[in-house]
Amino acid sequence: xxxxxxxxxxxxxxxxxxxxxxxxxxxxxxxxxxxxxxxxxxxxxxxxxxxxxxxxxxxxxxxxxxxxxxxxxxxxxxxxxxxxxxxxxxxxxxxxxxxxxxxxxxxxxxxxxxxxxxxxxxxxxxxxxxxxxxxxxxxxxxxx
Amino acid sequence: xxxxxxxxxxxxxxxxxxxxxxxxxxxxxxxxxxxxxxxxxxxxxxxxxxxxxxxxxxxxxxxxxxxxxxxxxxxxxxxxxxxxxxxxxxxxxxxxxxxxxxxxxxxxxxxxxxxxxxxxxxxxxxxxxxxxxxxxxxxxxxxxxxxxxxxxxxxxxxxxxxxxxxxxxxxxxxxxxxxxxxxxxxxxxxxxxxxxxxxx
Numbered sequence: 001x002x003x004x005x006x007x008x009x010x011x012x013x014x015x016x017x018x019x020x021x022x023x024x025x026x027x028x029x030x031x032x033x034x035x036x037x038x039x040x041x042x043x044x045x046x047x048x049x050x051x052x053x054x055x056x057x058x059x060x061x062x063x064x065x066x067x068x069x070x071x072x073x074x075x076x077x078x079x080x081x082x083x084x085x086x087x088x089x090x091x092x093x094x095x096x097x098x099x100x101x102x103x104x105x106x107x108x109x110x111x112x113x114x115x116x117x118x119x120x121x122x123x124x125x126x127x128x129x130x131x132x133x134x135x136x137x138x139x140x141x142x143x144x
Numbered sequence: 145x146x147x148x149x150x151x152x153x154x155x156x157x158x159x160x161x162x163x164x165x166x167x168x169x170x171x172x173x174x175x176x177x178x179x180x181x182x183x184x185x186x187x188x189x190x191x192x193x194x195x196x197x198x199x200x201x202x203x204x205x206x207x208x209x210x211x212x213x214x215x216x217x218x219x220x221x222x223x224x225x226x227x228x229x230x231x232x233x234x235x236x237x238x239x240x241x242x243x244x245x246x247x248x249x250x251x252x253x254x255x256x257x258x259x260x261x262x263x264x265x266x267x268x269x270x271x272x273x274x275x276x277x278x279x280x281x282x283x284x285x286x287x288x289x290x291x292x293x294x295x296x297x298x299x300x301x302x303x304x305x306x307x308x309x310x311x312x313x314x315x316x317x318x319x320x321x322x323x324x325x326x327x328x329x330x331x332x333x334x335x336x337x338x339x340x341x342x343x344x
Contacts, residue, residue: 010325011321014289014294017271017274018180021177021186022173022176022180027172027173031169031176034168034172034197040161041161041162
């Protein structure tokens with residue numbers, strides 16, 4: 001087939017037009033989005049939303065349950081006391097000797113308290129004119 | 145005939161979307177360029193390209209491998225693009241019904257291998273004028289033009305792709321080129337008119 005000289009620049013411009021169009025970044029982005037949306041490998045089962053949603057819900061429930069029932073972090077009043085009684089090591093050496101406790105009229109003077117289950121705190125309080133001694137054991141840690 | 149895409153096609157035929165995705169990645173620009181050559185609009189070319197790939201994926205089970213996958217994809221892309229243009233608006237082609245091979249001497253051109261900025265500007269202008277000229281071609285002629293001039297397919301491959309005779313390919317290609325020249329010449333007599341009718 002004959003080719004005329006005018007065709008050379010015209011067809012060259014035609015080819016460069018298409019080449020420049022297909023090299024646009026938008027075309028690349030559209031291609032990537034198209035492939036990703038319709039023709040990409042499906043994710044592994046444990047990464048699919050159908051699995052992830054119930055699994056994460058279950059994990060959150062388990063975490064809350066652990067927080068609720070874990071002895072050292074329980075927020076339920078009375079629970080820790082029950083646990084401490086069961087372990088039989090609530091308070092030790094309270095009023096275990098003269099050197100530790102001084103009894104004076106109207107009050108008990110506690111000089112030393114130790115515990116295996118937590119840090120003790122002693123304070124005194126007046127209850128309708130009657131002095132009382134209160135010992136708290138914080139079960140978050142042991143005394144040295 | 146060994147098809148370089150054979151293994152990917154086999155996997156895709158078994159429903160492997162990932163394998164077909166690799167084929168899409170490989171041929172997206174080609175299909176987009178073909179679509180653009182026929183419809184001349186970016187958004188439409190994107191829609192045509194994606195529709196062509198959907199069609200190819202759906203019809204993959206009917207692909208028997210008698211031609212290469214690429215050739216088969218050409219055919220789907222071209223048919224999709226031509227249908228799209230026909231659906232959109234009827235094209236009043238200047239060369240409808242004229243597939244015969246006749247010779248009209250065309251004036252010589254404006255080639256320059258090392259363009260300067262002024263040449264680049266004139267090339268940009270030329271590109272716009274080519275676009276306007278292509279608009280006046282029928283979608284079938286645009287299809288042959290893009291397959292031959294951009295994809296550099298042989299007449300036989302174009303004939304196989306479009307399922308027409310090689311002679312029809314030649315005559316349509318001749319007319320597409322000729323009409324481009326005529327339209328451009330009419331637009332600006334100054335460019336082509338001053339030049340001789342030298343042939344190469």
